[in-house]
Amino acid sequence: xxxMIQLSEQEATLRQxxxxxxxxxxxxxxxxKPQLRxxxxxxxxxxxxxxxxxxxxxxxxxxxxxxxxLMNQYLEKPEAQEKYPTSKLGKLAxxxxxxxxxxxxxTATTKILGFEIDLVNLRKETYTEDSRxxxxxxxxxxxxxxxxxxTVNALFYNLDKAEIEDxxxxxxxxxxxxxxxxxxxxxxxxxxxPLRVLRAIRFASRLGYRIDETDxxxxxxxxxxDALKVKITRERVGVELTKMLKGPxxxxxxxxxxxxxxxHTIFSFSSSENSQQADTRNWAEAYHEAQRLTIAGPNDDHGxxxxxxxxxxxRDSDDIYHMWLLSALVPFARVPPPAPKRPNAKASPSxxxxxxREGIKADNNTxxxxxxxxxxxxxIVHIKDTTVNKGPSTASPLRRKQDLNSHEVQGMAIRRWxxxxxxxxxxxxxxxxxxxxxxxxxxxxxxxxxxxxxLKDLDLLEVYQLKPLVTGDKLSKxxxxxxxxxxxxxxxxxxxxxxxxxxxxxxxxxxxxxxxxKKELSLG
Numbered sequence: 001x002x003x004m005i006q007l008s009e010q011e012a013t014l015r016q017x018x019x020x021x022x023x024x025x026x027x028x029x030x031x032x033k034p035q036l037r038x039x040x041x042x043x044x045x046x047x048x049x050x051x052x053x054x055x056x057x058x059x060x061x062x063x064x065x066x067x068x069x070l071m072n073q074y075l076e077k078p079e080a081q082e083k084y085p086t087s088k089l090g091k092l093a094x095x096x097x098x099x100x101x102x103x104x105x106x107t108a109t110t111k112i113l114g115f116e117i118d119l120v121n122l123r124k125e126t127y128t129e130d131s132r133x134x135x136x137x138x139x140x141x142x143x144x145x146x147x148x149x150x151t152v153n154a155l156f157y158n159l160d161k162a163e164i165e166d167x168x169x170x171x172x173x174x175x176x177x178x179x180x181x182x183x184x185x186x187x188x189x190x191x192x193x194p195l196r197v198l199r200a201i202r203f204a205s206r207l208g209y210r211i212d213e214t215d216x217x218x219x220x221x222x223x224x225x226d227a228l229k230v231k232i233t234r235e236r237v238g239v240e241l242t243k244m245l246k247g248p249x250x251x252x253x254x255x256x257x258x259x260x261x262x263x264h265t266i267f268s269f270s271s272s273e274n275s276q277q278a279d280t281r282n283w284a285e286a287y288h289e290a291q292r293l294t295i296a297g298p299n300d301d302h303g304x305x306x307x308x309x310x311x312x313x314x315r316d317s318d319d320i321y322h323m324w325l326l327s328a329l330v331p332f333a334r335v336p337p338p339a340p341k342r343p344n345a346k347a348s349p350s351x352x353x354x355x356x357r358e359g360i361k362a363d364n365n366t367x368x369x370x371x372x373x374x375x376x377x378x379x380i381v382h383i384k385d386t387t388v389n390k391g392p393s394t395a396s397p398l399r400r401k402q403d404l405n406s407h408e409v410q411g412m413a414i415r416r417w418x419x420x421x422x423x424x425x426x427x428x429x430x431x432x433x434x435x436x437x438x439x440x441x442x443x444x445x446x447x448x449x450x451x452x453x454x455l456k457d458l459d460l461l462e463v464y465q466l467k468p469l470v471t472g473d474k475l476s477k478x479x480x481x482x483x484x485x486x487x488x489x490x491x492x493x494x495x496x497x498x499x500x501x502x503x504x505x506x507x508x509x510x511x512x513x514x515x516x517x518k519k520e521l522s523l524g
Contacts, residue, residue, distance in 0.1 A: 001175050005046045005157055005164060010113045015159050017084060017112070018057065022159075024074045025067070034067065035060045037141070038157040039120075040148065043164065047155070047175060048207075056118045058144060058156065064119030065106035089113060123147070127192040134192070142167040146183045149196040150174075150203060154183055178209040186218035194228035197262070198240035205244055205253035220260040228265050237266055238360030245324040246317075251291040254328060258283060263331070269338075269358035278331035278355070285438070286330040286430040290323050302442055305449035309429070312452045312461065313422045322369055322423040325362075326430060329355060329370060333377060333431040350374035369420040373427035376417050380428040383413055387454055388447040408499040410455060411463045415495065419464055425452070468494040469510045478511045479523060486521045490514050493521075 007015060018036050026033025037058040045052040059067050074080050075089075089112065108119040124139030125147045139147075141156060145167035148154040151174045156165040166172050168183040180200050182189040190197050197219045204211050211219070218224060228237075244253035257263055263280050293314065296306030314320055335351035348354065353371040356362040362370070387406070414421050429448050436444055455461060468491045475490055476483050497513045498504070514521075 002047050002049060005043070008051075010115070013088070014055075014113050014115060015162075017089070018071075019159055020080070020083070021067070021071045021074050024077075024080075025062075025070050028070070031070075032061055034062055036159045037122075037165070038159065039144070040153050040155075043155040043157050044152050044175070046157075047164075047172075053114060054116045054118075056120055058141070059119065059121045060141070061121075061138075063106040063108075063121050065108040068108035068110060068119045125192075141165065145171075148183060149189070149193075149199050151181050151183050152179075152207075152209075153203070178207070179212050180204045180207075180209050180215065181212040182215055186212070186215040187221065187224070190218050190221075190224045191227055193231075194224060195232050195236055195240065197224060197228055197260075198232075198237065198244075198266075201253050201256045201260075202240055202244045202247065204256065205249040206247045208249065208252075211256070216260065220262075225262065225265045228262075229268060234359060235361045238362060241266060241328075241360050242321075245328070246321055250324040251287055254287045254324075255284065267329070267332070267355040267359040269354050277335045278351070279334075280331045282434050283331050286434045287324075287327045289430055289433045289441075290327040293323070294320065302445050305442075305445040308449040308453055309445070312456060313426050315422070319422060319426075322366075322420070323426050323430075325356070325366070326352075326370065326373055326423060326427040330427070330430050330434050333374065333427070333434075369423050372418055372420050373424040376424050377428050377431060379413065380417070380425055381432065383410065384425075384428070384447060384451045387451045407458050407460070407502070408496055410458065411460050411466075411499040412492070412496055414455070414460055414463050415466070415492070417464070421464060463499070466495055466498065468492075469498055469505070470494055470507045474507065475511065475514055479515065479518065481523055486523060490521055493517060 022034050022036055025031050039056045039058040042052045042055045057064070057067075075084065107121070110117050110119070122139050122141055122144040123136045124143035125134035125136055127134045145154040145156065151168045151171040154166075154168050155171045155175075156167070157163070158165050164172070170181065174181050180203055182196070182200075200211055200215065200219065203209065244250060247253070257266060258280060263283075264278065267278065292300075292302075293306050293310050296310050297303050298307050300306070314323065329352040332350070332352040332355050337348040337350050338354055340346070340348055349357070349367075349371055352374040353367050356370050357367050387410070390406070417424050425448075429444070432444055433441065472483060472487045472491060475487065475494075493514055494510050497510055501509075504510075
């Protein structure tokens with residue numbers, strides 16, 4: 001960790017601009033010169049040698065919106081335009097009020113020199129028993145530091161003095177020690193705003209820090225868990241979890257959630273009976289395997305198998321994020337869906353999808369990925385086992401025919417599983433890893449690696465994108481039948497025929513195949 005902050009050229013220009021604005025304000029009638037500070041995460045990241053384009057500006061004597069308005073006024077002066085021409089400063093973004101940042105005091109946002117700037121007055125917060133949204137008032141630098149969620153996020157950089165300020169008295173020390181610690185009593189801090197529990201986990205996993213022991217004890221307290229359920233919206237819970245799973249160490253975040261007994265607090269939904277059935281006793285096997293798959297090397301234990309699985313299932317950041325989210329939902333894999341709310345209603349979504357929808361308010365696309373994975377779990381395991389246990393191919397005509405049939409069966413299965421089939425297979429692997437004895441992990445990994453290699457050799461990895469050789473209109477004309485519900489089934493029959501006959505490109509042959517199956521289509 002660095003001991004001092006070295007400003008970049010752009011940061012130094014921003015500092016000087018803000019100081020000039022502060023000096024200008026001090027000349028105005030009825031205004032005192034405000035003291036300005038860079039606050040919070042920017043200071044922490046600079047000390048860690050990490051650049052940040054988001055900067056909060058703490059102002060001691062006026063609201064952020066008023067400061068922003070006066071900054072615009074200063075920049076309209078000829079001497080300011082000469083010192084900070086557009087070619088140097090860039091086009092100043094409109095000063096916009098930001099009521100979400102503070103419900104009670106006017107803050108503002110803008111963009112300067114490529115930095116996203118929040119203009120915020122220093123403040124003091126007072127909480128009520130039933131809400132995490134505090135009453136706010138103007139405060140001192142110490143008030144502002146002590147209200148923050150962690151000492152490492154409470155460091156300031158004084159623009160006048162060009163030095164770091166540590167009003168909690170331990171922010172720099174905790175950075176040296178790699179500790180997440182609340183500035184004030186952890187129990188009261190988390191009771192006031194239980195979202196800080198999840199933020200502590202997120203920052204620990206992001207920075208590679210440990211959480212202070214007394215803070216951990218408070219985070220796992222039943223009162224705090226209950227407050228997290230009552231005070232925090234499911235949307236906010238989902239935002240924090242997503243940041244954890246997209247961060248540098250999702251495994252640490254999930255292990256902390258498990259250790260602190262927060263699993264059922266995060267993944268809770270209205271059917272509490274089904275929610276509580278989620279079995280986390282072996283859950284660590286799933287998220288530890290996700291970690292091993294992410295970092296697998298060919299020389300690691302089971303590395304060859306994991307490298308194959310990684311190369312086929314984890315193509316990009318979306319696949320990796322879905323893997324981590326699905327690993328978090330493995331405890332719900334075998335939990336029955338919630339009962340329909342009324343007789344004769346359609347079947348409920350899977351418990352895994354319900355936990356994601358109600359517990360963390362996942363978006364519809366993510367819910368679809370989860371639902372597909374849960375619904376197809378047993379079929380994936382069956383097809384994988386059937387393929388692996390079939391034995392090696394032979395040169396006999398009968399065996400070649402079986403292989404071609406396998407090509408069709410596997411290809412049509414992947415089409416049923418859809419574009420997110422890779423995530424569905426990952427969910428199956430992680431679920432089985434959670435269920436089988438540790439001594440059987442090697443066999444399980446070998447099975448998935450063998451199966452996935454087979455799919456690759458059969459050129460089926462993108463088969464869900466395969467288009468029918470003939471169009472529905474051509475089939476309709478050839479059959480002499482008007483378009484109708486039969487058409488989608490007929491087109492899938494064409495694709496199945498293509499998979500059985502990978503070298504055949506004749507539209508006429510495909511049409512003949514469908515004509516021969518008119519009875520199956522209930523067309524006579």
